[in-house]
Amino acid sequence: MIFLGVFTGYNTLNMALVLPDNGRVIACDINEDYVKIGKPLWKEAGVEHKIDLRIKPAIQTLDELLASGEAETFDFAFIDADKESYNEYYEKCLRLIKKGGIIAIDNVLWSGRVLKPRKDDLATQSIHHLNEKLLRDARVNISMLPMGDGVTLAFKL
Numbered sequence: 001m002i003f004l005g006v007f008t009g010y011n012t013l014n015m016a017l018v019l020p021d022n023g024r025v026i027a028c029d030i031n032e033d034y035v036k037i038g039k040p041l042w043k044e045a046g047v048e049h050k051i052d053l054r055i056k057p058a059i060q061t062l063d064e065l066l067a068s069g070e071a072e073t074f075d076f077a078f079i080d081a082d083k084e085s086y087n088e089y090y091e092k093c094l095r096l097i098k099k100g101g102i103i104a105i106d107n108v109l110w111s112g113r114v115l116k117p118r119k120d121d122l123a124t125q126s127i128h129h130l131n132e133k134l135l136r137d138a139r140v141n142i143s144m145l146p147m148g149d150g151v152t153l154a155f156k157l
Contacts, residue, residue, distance in 0.1 A: 001025045002065075002074055002096060004058045004089050005081035005106075009038020015076075016047035025051045026065065028058040028081070059085065062092040072098045080106035083123035086130045094139060094156060101156050103140075105130070109150030 001019070003012050006029040016025050029035055032055045042048040054061045058081050077093040079086060086105065093103050108114070110127050117124035131152070134142050140154040 002062075002077040002093060003027045004062075004077070004079045004093075005029060006035050006038070006053070007080075008034050009042060011078065011080075012051060013038060013042055013045060013047065015078075016042065016050045017045060019047075019050055021050075023050055026061065027051050027053045028061045029053075029055060030057060031055075059088060059092070062089070062096065065096055066092065071095050074098065075101045077101075077103045078106070079103065083107065083110075084126045086126050087133065090130060090134075090154075094154075097156050099156055103154040103156070105134075105152045105154065107149045108144060108152045109146065111149060 001015055001024070003015070003025055006012050006027045009027070012025055012027045019025070035053065035055070042051055072095070074096045075098065077097055079089045079093065081089065090103065090105065097103055108127060108131055110124055113121065113124045114128045114131060117128045134140065134152060134154060140156055142155070143153045145151045145153065
């Protein structure tokens with residue numbers, strides 16, 4: 001599993017809990033301050049050994065995974081990092097996910113702002129463009145869950 005945007009590590013913990021003992025989560029964030037909240041809970045839950053935390057730009061980690069020959073080896077990716085990079089994250093995760101795998105993309109509704117993004121709002125524009133791309137992307141089947149701020153599940157064909 002790949003997690004882009006760990007924040008306090010709650011979702012990372014939940015995913016690590018359901019993985020087999022030899023499973024792994026590549027957890028990417030650029031700020032260790034928030035991650036420090038969740039790290040003790042990973043240890044307490046006995047899943048710390050499954051989580052490979054990488055504090056650096058997620059694009060760098062994705063490039064490293066691709067360069068080390070890990071294309072099409074992951075089952076799941078969760079994208080919830082800087083919104084301006086969503087398209088680049090999606091494209092790299094699509095290469096890393098095996099056929100039948102899932103990419104979950106968080107915040108696709110973005111409080112409704114994606115319907116009419118302002119020209120000065122790059123984050124909203126980026127999400128809007130990715131939503132439009134996903135609708136027509138023949139490499140995946142999609143399902144959008146209208147809960148919270150919206151999550152799109154892209155199933156790789």
